[in-house]
Amino acid sequence: MSLARSTKFLALGFAASGVVHLVKPEVYEPLMPTWVPAHREVILGSGVAELACAAGLALPATRRLAGWASAFLLLGVYPGNLKMAADASRSNNTPFKVAAFGRLPFQIPMIRAALRAARGTA
Numbered sequence: 001m002s003l004a005r006s007t008k009f010l011a012l013g014f015a016a017s018g019v020v021h022l023v024k025p026e027v028y029e030p031l032m033p034t035w036v037p038a039h040r041e042v043i044l045g046s047g048v049a050e051l052a053c054a055a056g057l058a059l060p061a062t063r064r065l066a067g068w069a070s071a072f073l074l075l076g077v078y079p080g081n082l083k084m085a086a087d088a089s090r091s092n093n094t095p096f097k098v099a100a101f102g103r104l105p106f107q108i109p110m111i112r113a114a115l116r117a118a119r120g121t122a
Contacts, residue, residue, distance in 0.1 A: 006113035007057055010070060013110070014054035021047025030087070031080040049073055057117055067118030074111050081107065 003011075020027060025043040032039040053073060056066025081104055088100035 003058065004113075004116065006109070007063070007067075007117045010110055010113045010117070011054045011057040014050040014057070014070065018047045018050030018054060021050060028080070031084045033079050033083050036079075046073070046077060063117050064120055065118075067114050067116070070114035071111050071118060074107055074114060078107060 021043055025040055025047070028043045028046075029039055032042065036042055049069070050073065053066050053070040056062040057070065059066075081100075085100045085104055088097040091097060
């Protein structure tokens, strides 16, 4: 089964984000909700999870499992995206606001792509 374009973009996005999580975790620290313990460890762990999802999506034998894992991961990091948008709404930094609010709607097609991979339709 060939890799659908949406799955390919999802895998590439996870790979890029996973690398940033591991190389520059401080980028993600401001996004962490206060109720999440061990911020640095969670950031590093989510980077590893993103890389694992990217690799799993790329391989036909693991694509379905990776699709489910990707959907759950995207749902799991959504509170961080919401926190970033809430923080941005109190900021005067327009580029920050655009990035923070602009990323929220992209979660929906990313979750759809993950679910298509999970169902074997991508």
